[in-house]
Amino acid sequence: MPRYDYRCRTCGDTFELNRPMAESSAPAPCPQGHADTVKLLSTVAVTGTAASPAPSAGGGGGCCGGGCCR
Template identity: 80%
Template sequence: MPRYEYRCRSCGTSFELNRPMAESSAPATCPDGHDDTVKLLSAVAVGGTARAAAPAPSAGGGGGCCGGGGCG
């Protein structure tokens, strides 16, 4: 279930709520009971390992396992 971050305009508290996407724009009440809240835009960071793309074949090379250098 997605997690959304909100800020209360009355007390300045930031808080998060887990809600279905269908309720993402529904009003939220802060933990102190205030209704004047705004949904914050969250940036998502995705971790992982980047892999380098395979180099493009050189011009004139025939490809194959040895780049066209006569495999047999």
């Protein structure tokens, strides 16, 4: 179930709620009971290491991979 971040405009507290995507835009009162809250834009963090890194083909796109940096 997705986790959504909210901030209370009354007291300034930030809190999280786990709720179905279908309820993502439903009102979410803060833990202190205030109703004036706003859903925050969350970022996704993917961490860890690759089990086997992709082989380097050299060249390719990108500034430094394409040889345009000098």
